[in-house]
Amino acid sequence: MPEPVGVRQAQAQRTRSGVLSAASAVFVDQGVQAPIRDIAERAGVGVGTIYRNFPTRADLVTAVYRHQIDTCTALAPRLLEESASPFTALTRWADAFVEFLVTKHGLSAALGSGDPGLEKLHALMLDTLVPACATLLDACADADELSPGITAYTLMRAIGNLCITGPDYDRDDAEHMVATLLAGCRREA
Amino acid sequence: MPEPVGVRQAQAQRTRSGVLSAASAVFVDQGVQAPIRDIAERAGVGVGTIYRNFPTRADLVTAVYRHQIDTCTALAPRLLEESASPFTALTRWADAFVEFLVTKHGLSAALGSGDPGLEKLHALMLDTLVPACATLLDACADADELSPGITAYTLMRAIGNLCITGPDYDRDDAEHMVATLLAGCRREA
Amino acid sequence: MPEPVGVRQAQAQRTRSGVLSAASAVFVDQGVQAPIRDIAERAGVGVGTIYRNFPTRADLVTAVYRHQIDTCTALAPRLLEESASPFTALTRWADAFVEFLVTKHGLSAALGSGDPGLEKLHALMLDTLVPACATLLDACADADELSPGITAYTLMRAIGNLCITGPDYDRDDAEHMVATLLAGCRREA
Amino acid sequence: MPEPVGVRQAQAQRTRSGVLSAASAVFVDQGVQAPIRDIAERAGVGVGTIYRNFPTRADLVTAVYRHQIDTCTALAPRLLEESASPFTALTRWADAFVEFLVTKHGLSAALGSGDPGLEKLHALMLDTLVPACATLLDACADADELSPGITAYTLMRAIGNLCITGPDYDRDDAEHMVATLLAGCRREA
DNA sequence: TATGAATGAGGCTTCATTCAT
DNA sequence: AATGAATGAAGCCTCATTCAT
Numbered sequence: 001m002p003e004p005v006g007v008r009q010a011q012a013q014r015t016r017s018g019v020l021s022a023a024s025a026v027f028v029d030q031g032v033q034a035p036i037r038d039i040a041e042r043a044g045v046g047v048g049t050i051y052r053n054f055p056t057r058a059d060l061v062t063a064v065y066r067h068q069i070d071t072c073t074a075l076a077p078r079l080l081e082e083s084a085s086p087f088t089a090l091t092r093w094a095d096a097f098v099e100f101l102v103t104k105h106g107l108s109a110a111l112g113s114g115d116p117g118l119e120k121l122h123a124l125m126l127d128t129l130v131p132a133c134a135t136l137l138d139a140c141a142d143a144d145e146l147s148p149g150i151t152a153y154t155l156m157r158a159i160g161n162l163c164i165t166g167p168d169y170d171r172d173d174a175e176h177m178v179a180t181l182l183a184g185c186r187r188e189a
Numbered sequence: 190m191p192e193p194v195g196v197r198q199a200q201a202q203r204t205r206s207g208v209l210s211a212a213s214a215v216f217v218d219q220g221v222q223a224p225i226r227d228i229a230e231r232a233g234v235g236v237g238t239i240y241r242n243f244p245t246r247a248d249l250v251t252a253v254y255r256h257q258i259d260t261c262t263a264l265a266p267r268l269l270e271e272s273a274s275p276f277t278a279l280t281r282w283a284d285a286f287v288e289f290l291v292t293k294h295g296l297s298a299a300l301g302s303g304d305p306g307l308e309k310l311h312a313l314m315l316d317t318l319v320p321a322c323a324t325l326l327d328a329c330a331d332a333d334e335l336s337p338g339i340t341a342y343t344l345m346r347a348i349g350n351l352c353i354t355g356p357d358y359d360r361d362d363a364e365h366m367v368a369t370l371l372a373g374c375r376r377e378a
Numbered sequence: 379m380p381e382p383v384g385v386r387q388a389q390a391q392r393t394r395s396g397v398l399s400a401a402s403a404v405f406v407d408q409g410v411q412a413p414i415r416d417i418a419e420r421a422g423v424g425v426g427t428i429y430r431n432f433p434t435r436a437d438l439v440t441a442v443y444r445h446q447i448d449t450c451t452a453l454a455p456r457l458l459e460e461s462a463s464p465f466t467a468l469t470r471w472a473d474a475f476v477e478f479l480v481t482k483h484g485l486s487a488a489l490g491s492g493d494p495g496l497e498k499l500h501a502l503m504l505d506t507l508v509p510a511c512a513t514l515l516d517a518c519a520d521a522d523e524l525s526p527g528i529t530a531y532t533l534m535r536a537i538g539n540l541c542i543t544g545p546d547y548d549r550d551d552a553e554h555m556v557a558t559l560l561a562g563c564r565r566e567a
Numbered sequence: 568m569p570e571p572v573g574v575r576q577a578q579a580q581r582t583r584s585g586v587l588s589a590a591s592a593v594f595v596d597q598g599v600q601a602p603i604r605d606i607a608e609r610a611g612v613g614v615g616t617i618y619r620n621f622p623t624r625a626d627l628v629t630a631v632y633r634h635q636i637d638t639c640t641a642l643a644p645r646l647l648e649e650s651a652s653p654f655t656a657l658t659r660w661a662d663a664f665v666e667f668l669v670t671k672h673g674l675s676a677a678l679g680s681g682d683p684g685l686e687k688l689h690a691l692m693l694d695t696l697v698p699a700c701a702t703l704l705d706a707c708a709d710a711d712e713l714s715p716g717i718t719a720y721t722l723m724r725a726i727g728n729l730c731i732t733g734p735d736y737d738r739d740d741a742e743h744m745v746a747t748l749l750a751g752c753r754r755e756a
Numbered sequence: 757t758a759t760g761a762a763t764g765a766g767g768c769t770t771c772a773t774t775c776a777t
Numbered sequence: 778a779a780t781g782a783a784t785g786a787a788g789c790c791t792c793a794t795t796c797a798t
Binding site: 122168177 | 311351353357
């Protein structure tokens with residue numbers, strides 16, 4: 001009896017999704033350096049399955065955050081349309097980015113760690129988020145709302161760093177400091 | 190025959206200094222989580238010597254940065270006297286802090302890591318750098334040069350985070366972003 | 379294609395048994411404090427395998443002796459049935475216990491060491507051997523063959539201690555002293 | 568000015584005594600395997616001083632217990648004179664030996680451990696205590712009060728083992744079991 | 757494909773012992 | 778004779794990674 005085409009693939013896809021969900025949760029709890037075994041246990045799979053799907057830790061980290069990064073990227077053009085001014089759009093977009101980062105504690109630290117294994121995640125950001133941010137910055141520049149010399153990559157990296165929270169520097173502090181940084185980016189009239 | 194006073198102490202002190210130098214260098218290369226053995230090898234001592242002098246890793250990290258932190262702390266009142274305005278003093282002091290941080294890559298990451306073992310270093314900063322910074326901020330506030338709601342601890346933590354450098358976000362970028370953050374802290378006339 | 383059920387479990391079980399055999403042998407040679415690595419080498423496995431199967435040293439020690447302890451426990455009621463008098467049964471049972479102990483040098487020393495990590499083994503004895511011994515003592519008491527004040531736990535501990543052998547105090551000496559102790563336990567007519 | 572003869576030696580002797588006192592106390596707390604450094608700290612001397620006076624751990628252990636062993640040895644002939652019967656003398660002497668052992672927790676375990684480094688202590692016992700005990704046993708045998716086959720060394724070793732106390736087998740239990748063992752040694756009339 | 761047992765490198769820490777002063 | 782800083786071997790334990798089933 002021939003098995004229906006794609007059943008196997010569907011199952012494999014479900015396994016993959018389960019791993020990603022588990023990894024996401026474990027990263028929040030323990031950071032991106034969490035033991036692979038912990039993720040496997042949370043996902044209810046063997047460690048071999050994780051290695052099959054994500055040969056390196058960086059592959060896993062990247063996959064975990066890819067969807068949210070894509071969502072964030074897609075937000076930029078929409079905000080630009082909807083907002084009263086380009087700088088307002090930039091501010092709102094930064095809010096969304098911060099929202100993303102502060103709920104994924106491990107991510108900011110990971111991005112800031114310089115870990116060479118995370119180059120793929122780095123590349124993902126360069127490829128998607130940075131251009132999105134650049135669009136916003138260009139619009140601000142066109143509207144004469146931006147101090148000179150601010151580049152998308154540097155700004156995003158700075159925002160990312162400001163989102164590394166801890167016991168005495170929480171989400172509110174991060175939001176406050178990002179808002180302050182953006183205020184400093186605004187060209188004085 | 191009395192042995193020359195302090196000969197052994199002097200030798201021990203030299204050993205201790207050598208360990209601190211080695212640790213400082215290794216921290217720059219590998220971060221504060223570097224294996225103790227690597228530090229011992231760089232210092233040319235056995236691991237036992239490191240454990241004797243610095244029972245915990247946090248003790249070592251703290252000792253490595255204590256001197257520079259103290260220097261930075263002492264700078265604040267001097268700048269306040271010498272500078273044309275309190276905000277200028279704050280800016281210069283931030284420059285010095287950044288200078289310190291970006292040459293000690295490991296430190297910023299350590300401060301941002303939330304590692305519970307580094308509470309001593311954290312406490313050291315709270316006890317010395319934060320009050321120094323608070324003095325500057327108070328002066329700025331008295332001169333009506335500061336946006337409301339900026340606290341010394343949060344600002345320092347933010348500056349610290351902005352100084353977590355990497356391949357595509359270097360010292361110049363950190364300085365730029367810190368300057369931008371401070372610009373955002375300045376009350377608009 | 380379903381993999382033959384239990385093939386891997388069987389292999390794992392064999393590994394586990396091999397570890398237990400190796401541990402048993404190493405304990406005789408070196409005592410229960412022997413390095414884990416030595417046991418791993420004797421078993422032909424990596425240290426990780428031992429830690430996987432027996433997370434703590436006490437787990438390993440307990441497992442090593444559990445089977446023999448159970449055997450010894452099961453012997454008590456049988457001897458009570460078969461023997462001419464309860465005291466004879468007690469004597470025979472003590473012989474079996476001694477037989478067990480003197481061939482497992484490490485065990486007696488372990489029981490006498492007060493090592494807090496060996497509470498599990500201690501508990502195992504309390505839970506199984508002591509009740510078995512108590513049955514025999516009760517029968518002796520009922521037959522008026524026992525001096526008053528002898529409790530199962532104390533007696534077993536004493537027997538255990540008497541079985542700590544060494545170069546000049548061997549198995550025969552232990553048997554002799556245990557027999558002498560039991561003679562002292564017998565109520566004088 | 569010539570220093571009075573013997574001042575140095577007297578000082579050295581005082582150092583030695585201090586080390587022995589400290590070691591005795593530490594052995595009670597931690598057993599005879601206590602770190603040398605702990606003993607040095609308790610004695611207020613450097614570890615080198617301990618190594619100078621007692622090159623091996625066994626030397627130290629032996630020295631610590633020598634005095635008490637000698638006292639115990641000297642007791643035997645006195646008890647033999649004073650007591651109504653040789654067996655009474657033996658019983659009393661055993662009481663004294665138990666008293667010594669149960670207050671020196673580490674010792675019994677040490678004697679039973681088979682540690683080859685403790686051969687000196689072992690030898691000390693063979694050389695002094697065993698002959699003393701043998702005198703008592705001989706007297707008992709002459710008075711027809713002793714079961715045949717009981718040798719001094721084996722009996723002492725057995726008593727020593729019975730004195731290995733722990734949480735659920737205390738001094739009273741040890742005394743009880745030693746008394747029971749001796750009862751078993753008594754020739755039935 | 758999925759599994760998870762097994763491996764063993766690698767980091768941590770303690771402490772016996774040496775030796776220059 | 779006394780000191781105690783320094784050494785480094787030795788044990789512990791974790792976890793990334795492989796591979797037979």
